[in-house]
Amino acid sequence: MTVELRVLEPGRWDRWYGELERAFGGAEESPEERSLWHDLTECERSLAAWDDDELVGTTGAFSFRLSVPGGSLVPTAGVTCVGVRSTHRRRGVLTAMMRRQLDDVRRWGEPLAVLTASEPPIYGRFGYGLATERLRMEIDSARVRLTAPTGTDEIRLRLVPPRAGIAACEAVYARRVAGRPGMLARQPGWERLPLLDPPSERRGAGEVGCVLAERNGEVVGFARFAVKSDWDEAGPKGSVLVRDVEALDPAGYAALWRHLFEVDLTSTVIASNRPADDPLLHLVSDVRRCRLRVRDGMFVRLVDVGAALAARTYAAPVDVVLEVEDAFCPWNEGRWRLSGDQKGATCERTTDSADMALSVRELACGYLGGFGLTALAGAGRIRELRPGALTEAATAFGHPVAPWLPHGF
Numbered sequence: 001m002t003v004e005l006r007v008l009e010p011g012r013w014d015r016w017y018g019e020l021e022r023a024f025g026g027a028e029e030s031p032e033e034r035s036l037w038h039d040l041t042e043c044e045r046s047l048a049a050w051d052d053d054e055l056v057g058t059t060g061a062f063s064f065r066l067s068v069p070g071g072s073l074v075p076t077a078g079v080t081c082v083g084v085r086s087t088h089r090r091r092g093v094l095t096a097m098m099r100r101q102l103d104d105v106r107r108w109g110e111p112l113a114v115l116t117a118s119e120p121p122i123y124g125r126f127g128y129g130l131a132t133e134r135l136r137m138e139i140d141s142a143r144v145r146l147t148a149p150t151g152t153d154e155i156r157l158r159l160v161p162p163r164a165g166i167a168a169c170e171a172v173y174a175r176r177v178a179g180r181p182g183m184l185a186r187q188p189g190w191e192r193l194p195l196l197d198p199p200s201e202r203r204g205a206g207e208v209g210c211v212l213a214e215r216n217g218e219v220v221g222f223a224r225f226a227v228k229s230d231w232d233e234a235g236p237k238g239s240v241l242v243r244d245v246e247a248l249d250p251a252g253y254a255a256l257w258r259h260l261f262e263v264d265l266t267s268t269v270i271a272s273n274r275p276a277d278d279p280l281l282h283l284v285s286d287v288r289r290c291r292l293r294v295r296d297g298m299f300v301r302l303v304d305v306g307a308a309l310a311a312r313t314y315a316a317p318v319d320v321v322l323e324v325e326d327a328f329c330p331w332n333e334g335r336w337r338l339s340g341d342q343k344g345a346t347c348e349r350t351t352d353s354a355d356m357a358l359s360v361r362e363l364a365c366g367y368l369g370g371f372g373l374t375a376l377a378g379a380g381r382i383r384e385l386r387p388g389a390l391t392e393a394a395t396a397f398g399h400p401v402a403p404w405l406p407h408g409f
């Protein structure tokens with residue numbers, strides 16, 4: 001079998017996307033979803049794998065800007081649409097696509113690549129490491145009470161059609177991005193993503209609604225959610241399915257959640273993707289009845305170790321030499337001196353002796369500040385070569401806000 005990789009020709013998008021749908025089990029997406037992904041696909045950054053005249057593999061890379069500790073927005077490839085035809089699996093097609101894609105990303109000058117995985121074991125071999133978590137909550141809203149910070153009662157809530165509220169929501173969202181590593185600055189066209197609500201995907205819930213939180217006429221937060229009705233002999237037991245909640249201050253945040261908890265005829269609030277440090281956990285009266293579950297979120301790949309590590313800031317002064325192993329992208333291999341603090345950092349090649357040895361995957365896990373280097377060392381994945389270097393680096397890599405990706409792509 002000889003498979004050739006070619007850049008996606010725009011006229012072949014339907015076939016390419018159809019192949020991807022087939023790799024994911026064959027269910028065709030709604031016209032609304034298809035049209036969105038069609039318009040967002042950057043064909044010149046997408047690859048098709050051809051076996052003669054059969055299209056057998058797909059992948060793409062969105063041009064994102066990723067928020068990193070310190071608030072910089074770093075050019076990042078958003079790896080997506082990965083699929084290989086069932087007749088061609090386990091013969092290296094994905095490996096060939098990943099090889100070509102990471103070479104391309106490097107050539108484009110983007111220090112990072114990110115993805116969410118259909119299955120976590122797939123991407124470690126290509127140097128991706130798990131960098132964010134997502135928290136799922138299934139809250140017994142009939143019993144759990146919320147405290148209200150000062151000012152909550154001054155917030156006015158206004159229910160609007162999501163389309164009518166989108167500009168205000170996006171303005172709030174844009175102000176949240178730099179403060180939380182892992183969030184993506186919205187690229188043009190992506191404001192359509194939160195409006196996606198095809199009836200075929202609602203699974204019994206109503207259409208998505210939007211509530212704006214306002215103080216003195218200024219929008220300070222928003223929530224989008226749907227309601228799923230359910231009844232039994234004891235009466236109503238519906239659920240509120242939370243899509244997004246973002247706010248610029250604690251009072252706006254609490255007011256939005258209070259609204260979600262008090263939707264008539266419901267007794268459960270389900271939020272399937274919240275940050276690990278969601279302030280909501282400190283507003284509720286009974287955290288156990290929030291039934292928390294943690295899942296893997298976003299995987300990160302340092303395509304250019306020097307540029308990536310220099311792009312973020314560090315919570316404490318750090319000056320360490322890292323011996324980096326990177327079999328898939330050997331240009332990263334070797335010793336790097338990382339020097340930085342809360343203001344900025346440099347990361348340069350060095351011949352000095354190493355303080356710590358680790359692979360590019362461990363750097364990826366710690367990059368956004370979500371996973372501690374000490375835990376990785378405890379798992380034997382980082383070796384400390386100079387006493388004290390691990391604590392110094394682990395403290396510096398930490399970040400006070402948990403990294404989080406609010407949506408898929």
Ligand SMILES: CC(=O)SCCNC(=O)CCNC(=O)[C@H](O)C(C)(C)COP(=O)(O)OP(=O)(O)OC[C@H]1O[C@@H](n2cnc3c(N)ncnc32)[C@H](O)[C@@H]1OP(=O)(O)O
Nearest residue numbers: 023080081082083084089090091092093094095115118121
């Ligand atoms: C970012 C995203 O889009 S995530 C979406 C990923 N796509 C899907 O899940 C759709 C369904 N699955 C598929 O299309 C394919 O099975 C893929 C893309 C996951 C793998 O494609 P393949 O061409 O079979 O992968 P390839 O042959 O290059 O395998 C490389 C290695 O990964 C391993 N691997 C591949 N898929 C998996 C998996 N699902 N779980 C664990 N290991 C895997 C292979 O065993 C192989 O290991 P080896 O190097 O030790 O031999």
